[in-house]
Structures are given as structure tokens and as C-alpha cells.
Amino acid sequence: MYRALSAIVFFAGLANACQKDWDALARRSHHHQEHNRHAKRTEVEYPPSLSETESILVNSFDNTSISEWSYYYTHGDHLGSHNKSMAEWTAQKWRDAGLDAWLEEFPIWVTYPEACTREDFQVLMDAGIELKGKIALANYGGIYRGTKVKNAQDNNMAGCVIFTDPLDDGEVTEENGYEVYPNGPARNPSSIQRGSVRFSSLYSGDPTTVGWASSWNSSRGDTKPYNPSIPSIPLSMKDALPLLTALEGNGVSAEKANRSGWQGGFSNITYDSGPTPGALVNIDHLMQGYIAPVWDVIGVINGTSPDEVVVVGNHRDAWVIGGAADPNSGSAILVELANAFGKLLAKGWKPKRTIYITDSPVSILGSWDAEEFGLQGSTEWVETHLPWLQTTTVAYLNIDVGVSGPRTNFDGSGEIQTFVVEQMKKILYPEGYGDFATLYDMWFNSTKGTISPLGSGSDYASFYQNGIAAIDIGSSNGKKDPVYHYHSNYDSYHWMSTFGDPGFKIHTTMGQFLTLIVYHIADDPLIPWDLPHAATVLSSYLSELNETVITSNSPDLDLTPLAEAIAEFTTQAERISKIGQQALAFNDTNMLGVVNSKYRDFPRGFASAGGLPGRETFKNIISAPGIDNGYGADVFPAVTDNINGGNQTAAEEWIEKSAEAVLRAAEILRITD
Numbered sequence: 096m097y098r099a100l101s102a103i104v105f106f107a108g109l110a111n112a113c114q115k116d117w118d119a120l121a122r123r124s125h126h127h128q129e130h131n132r133h134a135k136r137t138e139v140e141y142p143p144s145l146s147e148t149e150s151i152l153v154n155s156f157d158n159t160s161i162s163e164w165s166y167y168y169t170h171g172d173h174l175g176s177h178n179k180s181m182a183e184w185t186a187q188k189w190r191d192a193g194l195d196a197w198l199e200e201f202p203i204w205v206t207y208p209e210a211c212t213r214e215d216f217q218v219l220m221d222a223g224i225e226l227k228g229k230i231a232l233a234n235y236g237g238i239y240r241g242t243k244v245k246n247a248q249d250n251n252m253a254g255c256v257i258f259t260d261p262l263d264d265g266e267v268t269e270e271n272g273y274e275v276y277p278n279g280p281a282r283n284p285s286s287i288q289r290g291s292v293r294f295s296s297l298y299s300g301d302p303t304t305v306g307w308a309s310s311w312n313s314s315r316g317d318t319k320p321y322n323p324s325i326p327s328i329p330l331s332m333k334d335a336l337p338l339l340t341a342l343e344g345n346g347v348s349a350e351k352a353n354r355s356g357w358q359g360g361f362s363n364i365t366y367d368s369g370p371t372p373g374a375l376v377n378i379d380h381l382m383q384g385y386i387a388p389v390w391d392v393i394g395v396i397n398g399t400s401p402d403e404v405v406v407v408g409n410h411r412d413a414w415v416i417g418g419a420a421d422p423n424s425g426s427a428i429l430v431e432l433a434n435a436f437g438k439l440l441a442k443g444w445k446p447k448r449t450i451y452i453t454d455s456p457v458s459i460l461g462s463w464d465a466e467e468f469g470l471q472g473s474t475e476w477v478e479t480h481l482p483w484l485q486t487t488t489v490a491y492l493n494i495d496v497g498v499s500g501p502r503t504n505f506d507g508s509g510e511i512q513t514f515v516v517e518q519m520k521k522i523l524y525p526e527g528y529g530d531f532a533t534l535y536d537m538w539f540n541s542t543k544g545t546i547s548p549l550g551s552g553s554d555y556a557s558f559y560q561n562g563i564a565a566i567d568i569g570s571s572n573g574k575k576d577p578v579y580h581y582h583s584n585y586d587s588y589h590w591m592s593t594f595g596d597p598g599f600k601i602h603t604t605m606g607q608f609l610t611l612i613v614y615h616i617a618d619d620p621l622i623p624w625d626l627p628h629a630a631t632v633l634s635s636y637l638s639e640l641n642e643t644v645i646t647s648n649s650p651d652l653d654l655t656p657l658a659e660a661i662a663e664f665t666t667q668a669e670r671i672s673k674i675g676q677q678a679l680a681f682n683d684t685n686m687l688g689v690v691n692s693k694y695r696d697f698p699r700g701f702a703s704a705g706g707l708p709g710r711e712t713f714k715n716i717i718s719a720p721g722i723d724n725g726y727g728a729d730v731f732p733a734v735t736d737n738i739n740g741g742n743q744t745a746a747e748e749w750i751e752k753s754a755e756a757v758l759r760a761a762e763i764l765r766i767t768d
């Protein structure tokens with residue numbers, strides 16, 4: 096039992112929450128990467144023409160079946176470790192489709208409640224406000240919630256209350272005349288966003304086994320460095336109102352602070368910081384922690400080559416009984432995806448990489464458990480099977496919140512991007528969401544063609560951080576769409592079928608999209624990577640790093656080693672790309688084998704410089720979650736972290752190490768005559 100009694104102090108985040116930070120996307124798109132954008136729709140062939148196999152896969156998706164799977168997943172408690180029968184049901188569904196499927200159990204450390212950016216803190220300190228011993232009041236939005244708690248802890252505060260503000264809801268608010276859920280698309284004022292507050296930018300997985308696999312007999316470490324030491328609770332906007340009202344007229348006003356996100360969405364509240372003399376908040380906070388089993392479901396379609404593997408997955412556990420969007424829109428899609436491949440298997444199909452000396456890839460469906468506790472199911476699985484995964488995995492494809500609205504997005508590794516964009520052009524977009532003929536048109540409209548690097552926040556993290564190419568796909572709500580009640584009890588089947596995706600048409604579309612991605616990576620004679628594009632993406636990240644350097648306290652940092660390494664990578668990328676195309680044209684099976692193995696292996700080079708400083712399980716020098724953000728990604732994170740930390744010597748060291756890692760990737764790509 097923890098009890099703190101103190102005055103409260105308000106902190107603001109930026110605009111939009113985790114679901115998809117459209118503002119952050121717009122900033123990234125605005126900032127750079129002109130050359131990383133994809134063309135507008137004029138190029139799109141309409142109606143799209145599909146091969147016979149593609150048609151079988153795409154036409155296999157049935158909105159009514161998906162609705163049935165969604166209904167199943169959203170009608171029982173399935174917090175991590177709570178529902179083994181749901182794991183068994185999933186495995187059985189995949190078996191029914193013709194896959195091999197089994198459960199893998201991991202005993203992990205779980206904690207249950209029985210129940211702000213750093214600059215914002217600086218504004219208060221500059222105004223002479225004493226933070227020690229007070230309770231922080233922070234709104235959701237912008238950075239990861241756990242980072243807000245960490246910032247409060249680092250400033251010696253006693254606790255942290257995080258509330259939902261109507262600012263997250265774009266135009267769809269009660270004040271703008273929309274009815275609230277369940278009668279309308281606006282947020283129900285009592286909606287509470289649950290969520291982990293572990294320090295996810297420092298590690299992922301079981302915090303008692305950071306860097307090794309969890310089993311019943313594994314040794315376990317101290318969780319202290321990875322978990323907050325102060326209590327925190329989430330509040331609904333209804334319950335936050337009295338606290339915000341109590342702060343009126345005290346401390347720093349939102350206007351004076353002049354910080355993005357301080358002025359929230361209640362037009363009658365001035366969002367003053369406080370503290371208010373005499374205003375007290377009493378946090379009663381009861382937690383328990385113990386080791387409990389969670390169950391990953393693993394399904395397999397054997398190819399003929401055991402040394403090439405494609406992994407596609409999402410997580411299954413949800414904070415609430417529902418979880419219709421997060422994560423079970425993805426779960427429902429994966430059942431239907433298994434059924435689609437089942438149709439091909441029934442015709443005697445095998446993934447086609449017969450060109451290889453040692454045959455074809457293996458496609459694995461992963462249904463992760465305990466993602467919400469900190470990506471535990473996926474991380475422990477990766478840690479258990481790491482040597483095999485590093486030897487064999489061509490790519491990891493993640494779908495999490497497959498559908499929480501109509502706006503398509505995807506993030507991920509440079510070499511995969513071009514091919515994924517091409518698949519979107521083959522998928523029709525449902526009517527009723529504006530005049531978008533194909534998924535590509537919807538995606539382009541939502542993102543202006545911007546594709547971000549991977550940070551953290553979903554199960555791709557442990558794959559990508561071990562040097563495995565990865566993408567993350569999903570679709571979310573924009574500022575004019577029905578409000579998605581993220582991590583709240585209102586993320587229900589009723590919400591999904593009435594507001595989020597009536598008719599399950601977007602589920603169908605996203606499933607078709609993911610299926611074509613899996614099919615081509617698993618079966619194309621040449622793995623469909625665009626290496627010259629990967630090189631262009633690296634160059635754009637270098638420009639982004641350069642901007643960080645120029646505006647930092649060490650503007651003279653020399654990025655030449657990195658620029659030279661990227662130039663060498665570009666040379667090898669262009670070369671192997673040409674060789675790959677030729678091998679394809681001449682059906683040169685030996686050369687295709689060589690190129691494919693290099694396409695599979697080269698990203699391991701990016702993870703070859705050892706752990707990033709202060710977070711050993713993050714190894715990818717290309718991108719990692721921003722330490723102060725937690726959701727969004729920093730590029731060349733080890734360099735960026737040291738620049739932000741003011742350690743120029745270490746920044747120089749990591750420019751060298753990052754350059755060497757890029758050179759190792761280039762060396763893997765190099766084909767000797």
C-alpha cells in the first residue's frame with residue numbers, strides 16, 4: 096500500500112496519443128525525406144490486376160467470418176496469463192486451416208494494479224516552482240505514458256496522475272456537438288486509458304530476465320532499473336475536471352508556458368500548472384507482482400527450405416474484456432489470413448522458393464501473449480530462439496491495432512518499403528470513407544507517403560533490435576473519425592461494429608494487404624527488397640541526424656565516417672540490386688540463392704555494434720525508441736542519445752561504431768566476382 100498526500104502540479108504532453116501520432120508523422124514528413132516519398136495515385140492501375148494466386152488469397156477474406164473471430168476475442172478476459180483457452184482456440188483455428196500450430200509457455204513477471212516532456216518540467220522550475228514531493232498531473236498524448244512517470248520520478252515528485260484530455264479527440268468532441276459513445280462517435284467522458292508505465296525505451300520483455308529467456312528455472316534480476324518507483328494512476332477526463340478546475344489561477348498559465356499541448360481541449364479551463372495552496376490529492380495505490388505463465392501460439396506452414404523464415408504476428412492479450420481494436424482486430428485478421436493460405440495449401444501449394452539449393456521459406460504465424468505488460472511474449476520467444484531466428488529470418492511483419500479507424504499507415508525497414516507500397520495498389524478500398532479507390536490512395540492521403548523508422552510500442556521491437564528487417568502495419572482514426580477509446584472498456588465489439596468499422600470492411604482490406612505481403616516475401620523467387628531505396632532511406636536518416644547535430648551544443652561533430660559508410664552501402668546496394676534482377680531474368684538459381692541469403696542477412700550488420708549505451712537489449716544503430724519519447728523513433732539513436740546527453744566524446748565514438756555497423760551491412764551485401 097502506498098499513500099502520498101500532496102499538492103498537485105500539472106504537466107502537458109503534446110497533441111495526439113499512441114494510436115497513431117499524426118502530428119508527429121506530419122512533423123517528420125515536413126522536416127525531411129522529400130526523396131523518401133512515394134508518387135501520388137496517377138500511377139495506380141485501376142482496377143488492379145491480380146495473379147491467379149493473389150486473387151485466391153484476396154477473395155478468401157470474408158467480412159462476416161472476421162466479425163465472428165472479432166466477437167470471440169472480445170468476449171472474455173484475456174489479459175496476459177489469464178486465458179489459456181483463448182490461446183488453444185487460436186491454435187485450433189490455425190490447425191483447421193491446415194497449419195501446424197502449438198503453444199509455447201513463458202513464465203514472466205507480471206504486475207497488476209488491484210484497482211511529460213522534460214522541457215515542461217523545466218518551465219515550472221524556471222518559474223521557481225518546487226516539484227519535490229508533489230504529485231504530477233499529466234495529460235495523455237505525445238510521448239509514452241511511462242516516460243511521463245519517469246520524468247516525474249526524476250524530479251523527485253511523489254506520484255503521477257495521467258488523464259485523458261479532449262485534445263486527443265480532434266474535431267469529434269461533445270463540445271463540437273457530437274454525442275458520446277455508446278450513442279455517438281465522441282469519447283465517453285468516463286473512458287480510462289490503462290497501460291504499462293514500465294520504462295520501455297530502456298528494455299523490452301520480462302524485466303526480471305532482460306537479455307535472456309524466461310523459463311520456470313531461469314535466474315531473475317532486479318526490476319528496479321526498469322520500473323517506476325513512484326505510484327501512478329490513469330484518470331478519465333470526467334474525473335480530471337475537478338483537479339484541473341482546482342488549479343485555475345495558480346502557477347504558470349498555459350498561455351505563459353507557451354508549450355505545445357498545455358492548452359487542452361476543455362475550452363472553459365485555463366490549464367494553469369498549479370500548485371494550488373491547500374489543494375491535496377490522495378493516491379491509494381495497491382500493486383502486486385508475481386511470476387505467471389503466458390502462452391504464445393505458434394503456427395507453421397512448412398516450405399521446402401528450412402533456412403529461410405518469414406514471421407508475421409500480433410499480440411493477443413488485451414487490457415480489457417473487449418480489445419476489439421487493440422489487439423484483436425489483428426487477431427481476427429490473422430485467423431482469416433490462416434484460412435486464406437489454407438485455400439492454397441488445399442490445392443497442394445507450397446511456398447515456391449524451389450530455386451534455392453536448400454529449398455523454401457517457412458511462414459510462421461505468431462500470436463503473442465502479454466504484449467501489454469511490455470512486449471513480453473514476443474521478446475521471450477525471440478530470446479529463446481535467437482540463434483535460429485538470426486540465421487533464418489528474412490523479415491518480421493507486425494500487425495497490432497489492425498483497425499481502429501480508416502487511416503492506413505505503416506512503418507519499417509527501408510528495403511521493404513517499395514514492395515509494401517506496391518501491394519497497397521492491388522487492394523480496393525471500401526466505399527464510405529471518401530473517394531479512395533485503392534488502399535494506396537487512402538494511405539497516401541493519410542501520410543503523404545511518409546514512412547517512419549521503427550521505435551517501440553509493439554512486438555516488432557525485439558526482432559528489429561536483433562537486426563531482423565521488420566515492418567508494422569495498421570490503420571487508425573484521424574481527427575474527423577469516430578474517437579477510438581484506446582485501452583479503455585469502450586474498445587468493444589459494439590464500438591467496432593457500430594463506429595470503428597461497421598461491416599468489418601476495413602478489417603477485410605487490411606487482411607488482404609497483409610496476406611499479399613506475406614505471400615510475396617514467402618514465395619517470390621527473388622525476395623522483393625529494394626536495396627537502393629534502403630540506401631536512400633539511410634541517407635535521409637543521416638540528414639535528420641545532421642539537423643540534430645547542427646542545432647545541438649556540439650554543432651562541429653564530424654559525421655564524415657557515417658556519410659562514407661552510407662556511400663559504400665549505396666554502392667553495394669545498387670550493385671546487388673542489378674545482379675538480383677539479372678538473376679531473376681535469366682532464372683539463375685545459384686545467383687538467386689546468393690542474393691536472397693544476402694538480402695536476408697545484411698540487416699544483422701546494423702545490430703553488430705553491441706548494445707546501445709544504457710540499454711543493452713536495443714542493438715539496432717539505425718533506429719530505436721527515443722529515450723524521452725518511448726513511442727517515436729530516433730535515428731542513429733546511440734549518437735543522438737549522447738548528443739542529447741551532452742557527451743561529445745561518446746557521440747564521436749558512436750559515430751564510428753555506427754559507421755562500422757553500416758559497413759558490415761554493406762560487406763554482407765557485397766558480391767565478389
Ligand SMILES: *[C@@H]1O[C@H](CO)[C@@H](O)[C@H](O)[C@H]1NC(C)=O
Binds near residue numbers: 177
Ligand atoms: C477466454 O476467452 C473466451 C473468449 O473470449 C471466453 O469465452 C472465456 O470465458 C475466457 N476464459 C476466461 C477464463 O476468462
Ligand SMILES: *[C@@H]1O[C@H](CO)[C@@H](O)[C@H](O)[C@H]1NC(C)=O
Binds near residue numbers: 310
Ligand atoms: C529449465 O527449464 C527448461 C524448461 O522450461 C528445461 O528445458 C531446462 O532443462 C531447465 N534447466 C535446468 C537447468 O533445470
Ligand SMILES: *[C@@H]1O[C@H](CO)[C@@H](O)[C@H](O)[C@H]1NC(C)=O
Binds near residue numbers: 353
Ligand atoms: C511561443 O513559442 C513560439 C515557438 O514555439 C514562438 O514562435 C512564439 O513567438 C511564442 N509566443 C510567445 C507569446 O512568446
Ligand SMILES: *[C@@H]1O[C@H](CO)[C@@H](O)[C@H](O)[C@H]1NC(C)=O
Binds near residue numbers: 270
Ligand atoms: C467545463 O466544461 C465541461 C464540459 O465540457 C463541464 O462538464 C464542466 O462542468 C465545465 N466546468 C466549469 C468550471 O464550468
Ligand SMILES: *[C@@H]1O[C@H](CO)[C@@H](O)[C@H](O)[C@H]1NC(C)=O
Binds near residue numbers: 195397
Ligand atoms: C514441418 O517441419 C517440421 C520440421 O522440419 C516437421 O517436424 C513437421 O512435421 C513438418 N510439418 C508438416 C505438416 O509437414
Ligand SMILES: *[C@@H]1O[C@H](CO)[C@@H](O)[C@H](O)[C@H]1NC(C)=O
Binds near residue numbers: 529530539540541543
Ligand atoms: C486527402 O483527402 C481530402 C478529402 O478528399 C483532401 O481534401 C485532401 O487534399 C487529401 N490530401 C492529400 C494529401 O491527398
Ligand SMILES: *[C@@H]1O[C@H](CO)[C@@H](O)[C@H](O)[C@H]1NC(C)=O
Binds near residue numbers: 599
Ligand atoms: C459483410 O458485408 C455485407 C455486404 O456489404 C453486409 O451485408 C454484412 O452485413 C457484413 N457482415 C457483417 C458481419 O458486418
Ligand SMILES: *[C@@H]1O[C@H](CO)[C@@H](O)[C@H](O)[C@H]1NC(C)=O
Binds near residue numbers: 637
Ligand atoms: C550537414 O549539413 C550541413 C549544412 O547544411 C552541410 O554542409 C553538411 O554537408 C551536412 N553533412 C552531412 C554529413 O550531411
Ligand SMILES: *[C@@H]1O[C@H](CO)[C@@H](O)[C@H](O)[C@H]1NC(C)=O
Binds near residue numbers: 449450682
Ligand atoms: C527456374 O529454374 C528452376 C530450376 O532450374 C525451375 O524449376 C523453374 O521452373 C524455373 N523458373 C522459371 C520461371 O522458368
Ligand SMILES: *[C@@H]1O[C@H](CO)[C@@H](O)[C@H](O)[C@H]1NC(C)=O
Binds near residue numbers: 745
Ligand atoms: C562520456 O562517455 C564515455 C563513454 O563513451 C564515458 O567514459 C565518460 O565518462 C562520459 N563522460 C561524461 C561526462 O559522462
